[in-house]
Amino acid sequence: MPWKDGTGPPWLHGKFKGCGYRMTMPRQIILDVLSGTTEHLSAEDIYHKVHSAYPSIGLTTVYRTLELLVHAGLIHKFDFGDGRARYELVEGSQNTGHHHHLVCTGCGGIIDYADFIDQEIELLKKTEKGLSKKYNFKITNHLIQFYGLCAKCQKQ
Amino acid sequence: MPWKDGTGPPWLHGKFKGCGYRMTMPRQIILDVLSGTTEHLSAEDIYHKVHSAYPSIGLTTVYRTLELLVHAGLIHKFDFGDGRARYELVEGSQNTGHHHHLVCTGCGGIIDYADFIDQEIELLKKTEKGLSKKYNFKITNHLIQFYGLCAKCQKQ
DNA sequence: ATATCTGCAAAGACTTTGCATGAGA
DNA sequence: TCTCATGCAAAGTCTTTGCAGATAT
Numbered sequence: 001m002p003w004k005d006g007t008g009p010p011w012l013h014g015k016f017k018g019c020g021y022r023m024t025m026p027r028q029i030i031l032d033v034l035s036g037t038t039e040h041l042s043a044e045d046i047y048h049k050v051h052s053a054y055p056s057i058g059l060t061t062v063y064r065t066l067e068l069l070v071h072a073g074l075i076h077k078f079d080f081g082d083g084r085a086r087y088e089l090v091e092g093s094q095n096t097g098h099h100h101h102l103v104c105t106g107c108g109g110i111i112d113y114a115d116f117i118d119q120e121i122e123l124l125k126k127t128e129k130g131l132s133k134k135y136n137f138k139i140t141n142h143l144i145q146f147y148g149l150c151a152k153c154q155k156q
Numbered sequence: 157m158p159w160k161d162g163t164g165p166p167w168l169h170g171k172f173k174g175c176g177y178r179m180t181m182p183r184q185i186i187l188d189v190l191s192g193t194t195e196h197l198s199a200e201d202i203y204h205k206v207h208s209a210y211p212s213i214g215l216t217t218v219y220r221t222l223e224l225l226v227h228a229g230l231i232h233k234f235d236f237g238d239g240r241a242r243y244e245l246v247e248g249s250q251n252t253g254h255h256h257h258l259v260c261t262g263c264g265g266i267i268d269y270a271d272f273i274d275q276e277i278e279l280l281k282k283t284e285k286g287l288s289k290k291y292n293f294k295i296t297n298h299l300i301q302f303y304g305l306c307a308k309c310q311k312q
Numbered sequence: 313a314t315a316t317c318t319g320c321a322a323a324g325a326c327t328t329t330g331c332a333t334g335a336g337a
Numbered sequence: 338t339c340t341c342a343t344g345c346a347a348a349g350t351c352t353t354t355g356c357a358g359a360t361a362t
Contacts, residue, residue: 035246058344116283127272136307145299151292214319
């Protein structure tokens with residue numbers, strides 16, 4: 001199978017086999033946790049959630065699995081500026097679909113939003129085209145994030 | 157003076173005074189280093205550069221000064237996914253002006269670009285307006301970044 | 313004069329690595 | 338069976354904190 005290097009199409013739950021990856025209990029449960037939430041979980045958050053279903057799991061395995069999933073393109077890794085990475089299943093599952101994040105610099109809260117996606121896509125297309133020509137840079141992913149103050153933090 | 161909390165207008169080189177901040181040699185030199193480069197320096201990079209002009213400076217002071225400058229809105233802090241923060245003077249100096257980054261996931265290289273800024277501004281305006289109404293979220297900053305492969309890494 | 317800043321050393325936080333055991337195909 | 342995955346412990350990195358001495362205004 002061609003895409004153990006993460007260049008192939010993302011696979012979903014249970015598609016590890018055939019890619020050289022083994023589907024193990026820890027991996028299944030970690031995917032389940034990510035599938036079943038819209039939160040922005042850190043490695044340790046995931047570790048705690050997984051722990052209730054599979055108490056013997058180690059934090060190391062969580063980190064290794066997350067790295068694997070990122071590399072395979074199944075999940076995204078985000079940095080919201082609080083010193084720890086956060087992970088989210090890519091669009092396609094029962095998840096929210098394509099969206100971006102508002103990061104409150106007051107309380108650290110995150111709001112997902114999916115407005116103006118059409119216009120954004122248009123910009124991205126143009127950018128992608130222009131930059132691939134200008135720099136011969138092949139874009140595979142993008143990150144858009146807004147920072148500011150949420151309603152609650154504005155009052156204070 | 158009203159803006160020790162970072163809500164006021166950014167000051168440039170030498171404008172520390174009057175904000176409660178003291179202009180010291182380490183701070184001047186750190187600002188000089190940032191002003192004189194278009195690289196994307198990490199705290200340690202800056203530490204090394206500063207060290208040649210001011211050998212007694214400590215890495216701690218670099219970190220503290222950078223935090224101060226970020227908080228005051230004079231510099232931006234970026235995460236390009238390599239585990240260390242990188243810093244850049246905001247637009248206004250002899251710098252490149254408003255731009256975003258292409259991050260090569262192959263070699264970690266960064267390309268600055270400033271294309272499609274007009275269209276981007278338009279999108280941002282709409283987004284800002286829409287989101288401030290919908291979520292009562294006051295946007296103060298944004299981050300746009302593209303990931304992919306640079307010309308060199310595509311060949312390999 | 314005095315509140316702020318600095319440098320050193322130590323601590324903290326998140327993440328990665330080494331290695332022997334255990335488990336999937 | 339045989340390779341790959343796991344868990345524990347230890348190590349690695351980047352960053353922050355405590356504190357006494359130095360400095361800017």
